[in-house]
Every structure is written in structure tokens, then in C-alpha cells.
Amino acid sequence: MAKTIYILNGPNLNLLGTREPEVYGTETLADLEARCVRKADALDFAVDFRQSNAEGELVDWIQEARTKGAGLIVNAGAYTHTSIAMLDALQACDVPIVEVHLSNIFRREPFRHHSYISGAAKGVICGFGGLGYELAVEALASAISAA
Ligand code: CA2
Secondary structure (H helix, E strand, O other): OOEEEEEEEOOOHHHOOOOOHHHHOOOOHHHHHHHHHHHHHHOOEEEEEEEOOOHHHHHHHHHHHHHHOOEEEEEOHHHHHOOHHHHHHHHOOOOOEEEEEOOOHHHOOHHHOOOOOHHHOOEEEEOOOHHHHHHHHHHHHHHHHHO
């Protein structure tokens, strides 16, 4: 049976494709999910793709991924810059983690330059829009296979 990669998306990412295309591109979250499923499928992995606006729900899902997933990709949205709760949950995960952002957070406002969660991630991909999600699937699949 194919191993499962959890892909968790944080607040407001459900609005993708509706506003701020110059920052986040024109793809919807469903488009990103389709990209990830296609890439994972080619690498013999399954994908569990979710979005929540609630910090606690994201923490619950990270805890679920810890036992049921082979690896985890997370775009924590604005919680990236605020959430010690997500950091604690991610640090409790033994599976590899890739942090992804659509935009290059280092070209944006200073408050976006710090990520609480990067310290728990094997790597970070930012600034490549939807392609970044595909790159994250590829990097994570490689890390899982190497473990
Ligand atoms: O670049 C990213 O992927 C971010 O994680 C996106 C977050 C932002 O707070 C982070 O600093 C960087 C925001 C996601 C909100 O997405 C929207 C999309 C369309 C319209 C409104 C919000």
C-alpha cells in the first residue's frame, strides 16, 4: 500500500485564486491539491490534503500525521509567524517535514521573515507558487525513501 504524505494548509489559503493573484498566483487550493496528487502518484505515494482556518485543528492534524503519515508538508499561512503550538506539535513528529510557502516571505514585510516552524522542518521551499508544492512532494518522497 502507498505511504501517505499529509499536506496541511493554514488560514485563508481556501481563498487562493480569488484575490491577490500578484502575490499568490491564480491557482486555487483545489488546483494545488491536483498538482500534489499527480506528483505523488508518479512517485507511488498517496496524499491527504487539508486546509483549516483553526490553529487547534491544524495541531490535531499534525498529531494525526505523526502516527498515520510517512511525512508532512505544511503551509501554515500566517500561523507560520505566530504559532508556538504548531511548532511544538511539529517537533513531536518523527516523520520528515517540509515547510512550503507560495510567496517568497523574505521579499515581503519584515514580520513575515521569521517562521516559528522552520526549526522543525527538514527544509523550506518558498517563492515558487504552486510549483513549490510539487517540489515539496518530490523532496519529501526522497527523504522518506532514504530513511
Ligand atoms: O506565501 C505563503 O504561502 C504564505 O504562507 C501565505 C499566508 C501568509 O500569511 C504567509 O506570510 C505566507 C497567507 C495566505 C492567505 O492567502 C490568501 C490568498 C488569497 C486571498 C487572500 C489570502
